Amino acid sequence: MKSVPCSHFNLQHTIESGQLFRFEKKDGGYFINAADRFFFAKQENNKLFFDGNVDERLIAHFFRLDEDHCETIGKICHDKHVANAVESYRGIRLLRQDPFECIISFICSSASNIPRIHRNVNDIARLFGEKKTAIIQGQKYGYFAFPKSGMIDDERRLAKVRLGYRAKFLLQSNSTVTQKFLKELNTKRYCDAKTQLMTLPGVGEKVADCILLFSCGHLNAFPVDTWISKVMSELYFSKECKKN
């Protein structure tokens, strides 16, 4: 199997951190669906082995192996609580995901839970995505690419996913998002890109920040979900004002 060097990287922490929803833990690694790709990835110390519809360049890009992780960590570790978090999940990286898949995934995430989001996003790919094949370790695998914007346009078909009230947000966002819209998320500055995203139904501040951070290269985005909110009020705003 081909491999790329990967220092200061932890595949498990990265994949299971909740950025990504279409993956399966298997054979000592992960089978990963991302946009129109399907591949297997497995880490052994400072080597990342991979096989499937990807090459070295794409793997390095997807996992941000082209970045100086130590420099990033150094910048954010001045805070004691952040330093503790970094220590607990050493080697976790932000992925570079596909913006449209990210938009749809995080619209699905509102007031839901991880297992259900996984199921929903996989079902959407299965019902609306193009069927493809990949060769991994000499074996042929069928998989579904994630649909492109505009492809999730059948209300009755989408009803099978049982998204509840999110379904209509998803349909409307699907028809609103164009290639131009997606491109502008990268080129605009953070605030403007966020404003643009929040015009989509089902996209508020938190979901917009997830999309910007995980798929648009806006590393200053800071998604505040219920857990981050809870932790921050405990660590920084409790009456005891914990210094340690």
Next chain:
DNA sequence: GTCCAGGGAGCAG
């Protein structure tokens, strides 16, 4: 049966 979940929209105050 009841409660609430990786939020957001819509509305009242």
Next chain:
DNA sequence: CTGCTCCATGGA
């Protein structure tokens, strides 16, 4: 701008 309620499922 803040603080409700409702949203539609499904799992605990």
